Amino acid sequence: MHQLSSLDAQFLDAETSTTSTHVGVLSVLGPTTPGGGLTVQDLRTLAEGRLHLVGPLRWRLQEVPLGLDRPYWVDSEFLDLGYHIREVALTGPGTDEQLAEQISVLSARPLNRNRPLWECYLVNGLTGGRQAIYTKVHPAVIDGLTAAQALAVLMDTTPRPRTVPHRLSDEQYQAAGALGMLGNSAWHLALLPARLMWSSLRLAPHLPELARTLTVPGADLLGTLARRLTPRAWWWSADEPTAEVLTPPDTPFTGPATAHRRFAFTSLPLGEVEAVRTAMGFTVDDVVTALCTTVLRRWLIDHDALPDTAMAAAMPIAGRTDAQFAAAGHRLSLLPIALPINESDPARRLQKVHTSLTTAPQRFRAAPATLVRDFGAALPRALRGLLSRTPLRTLTMPTPPVNLIISHAAGPARPLYAAGIEVTGNFPVSAVSDAAGGITIAAMSYGRHLDIGIIACRNLVPDVWDVTGQLHQALSELTACTRNVRYLRPCRPPESR
Structure with a gap:
């Protein structure tokens, strides 16, 4: 069994009806001759032979009964590439603005938590005979800075595709039993008071600064009370470093985000x-x-x-x-x-x-x-x-x-190729x-x-x-x-x- 870390679980819990935390990469492919473009079946075949290079792309979540603890990763017995790798087409003329609008729609859709947390789309219909590949993955699987590098190993550095020996990933996790998960949860709950005490003592001296970053009613009052009550707690955190706290000013893009x-x-x-x-x-x-x-x-x-x-x-x-x-x-x-x-x-x-x-x-x-x-x-x-x-x-x-x-x-630093077609641009989608x-x-x-x-x-x-x-x-x-x-x-x- 392999349990998600606390930070990975936080990225899952942070998702709402208006917020998804997945990240992605938009890879624009160069022009090809008529009829010589990449097909969705080509992309699925390419992925099938190389997904073992990035084992986490085969994992799915297994929740703990009653949500008592963090989920576990388990290996998917069958990876449905027909679901994970799909095809969309732009209507004419297929400009970069239209491509970006399509990516806006695709990125707004949440990932299905009953399947491995990634999806890939082949986009056809770009001007000049170009195509694009948009891939998105949850940060609990692979973080954003590594996602582009991990996806790059699925491509080639020469127009001729390389032969990749197939082997199973070194990290494979079987489904966890309910009793085993509940046993681990009981252990974590037993340690909970000590963890909360330690985290609270470290956080207490910084409550005045924290109150300035909250946008809830009564935040100013919380800061005033914190300044009066927390000096006694400084001796618990004497070795904690201090620095100027950054307080976000009000801007037009600081506010409740919608799902669009x-x-x-x-x-x-x-x-x-x-x-x-x-x-x-x-x-x-x-x-x-x-x-x-x-x-x-x-x-x-x-x-x-x-x-x-x-x-x-x-x-x-x-x-x-x-x-x-x-x-x-x-x-x-x-x-x-x-x-x-x-x-x-x-x-x-x-x-x-x-x-x-x-x-x-x-x-x-x-x-x-x-x-x-x-x-x-x-x-x-x-x-x-x-x-x-x-x-x-x-x-x-x-x-x-x-x-x-x-x-x-x-x-x-070198050009990449997808099934022999050059990738002319790799644009992060956060x-x-x-x-x-x-x-x-x-x-x-x-x-x-x-x-x-x-x-x-x-x-x-x-x-x-x-x-x-x-x-x-x-x-x-x-x-x-x-x-x-x-x-x-x-x-x-x-x-x-």
């Missing part, structure tokens, strides 16, 4: 991004985050909604080793970062982004949201499920309260939620370009294509800044990224 999505994508020349990094002495993460900050600033100005303070964002960082590449579960941490959207000068905006990313690890160690996540993991699953449907759902969310999530991952903001920007390098996917709640950010259009102007703006960079270089040598 809007997706847009674009590509930037990776060479230009790296040229800015080299000339100004920062990192690729710095440059990408600065680009995102610039387009958000311009969007907020256009909507007369620019806050006076920096925006609170979260950036996923990988915690997966090479040995854990195909292992199940969410192995990411979220770094809290400040986006200086109130800085008008683009060069100084980049400098402030660099400072924020440099201090982010310290802020992460001290962030109340991290302690809240640990506290939520210590709660019984049944209670956590009830709280997730109340205004106190912040206590159960796997992500901290932020305005949005920004991610950047290094993708394949998720949005009430806690993590109504918009998410995800970037991934692929070959010599940086592919960016932006997904948003349709009601909160209906004009998401305007955001992608601003990215090219933001990069040109930073390129122009490289002519005068002497006073901008960071005080320490940048990392390789």
